Amino acid sequence: MTGLTRILHTFNGRSRLPEYECDKETVQTLGQRLRPLPSAKTQLHFSAWSLAHAVKKADCARWPPSKSLSMGAAGFLLEHVQLFDWASEELRLNA
Numbered sequence: 001m002t003g004l005t006r007i008l009h010t011f012n013g014r015s016r017l018p019e020y021e022c023d024k025e026t027v028q029t030l031g032q033r034l035r036p037l038p039s040a041k042t043q044l045h046f047s048a049w050s051l052a053h054a055v056k057k058a059d060c061a062r063w064p065p066s067k068s069l070s071m072g073a074a075g076f077l078l079e080h081v082q083l084f085d086w087a088s089e090e091l092r093l094n095a
Contacts, residue, residue: 003081010077013048013086048086052076 018040026032052073059072085092 006081007078009086010048010081010084013084015086015091016043016045016089017091019044048077049073
């Protein structure tokens with residue numbers, strides 16, 4: 001895959017992750033293991049763009065917001081174009 005093709009594929013990427021419900025007490029207990037996980041209740045579907053937006057939005061929660069949030073989100077996707085595998089159904093890191 002060429003660099004430009006990989007970039008376009010990343011911007012159009014879609015993925016999903018299983019969503020688990022865990023007991024609040026177990027999660028808040030220091031050192032408590034969460035394995036084995038219960039069966040996934042649903043799937044959380046998202047796009048590469050929404051992931052980038054969420055990452056940049058979290059960044060902005062820590063610092064004063066910037067006028068160039070879209071540029072920052074695009075920068076995140078470009079910076080991590082090699083990191084995520086958008087060809088698989090669930091979110092994965094590239095091998």
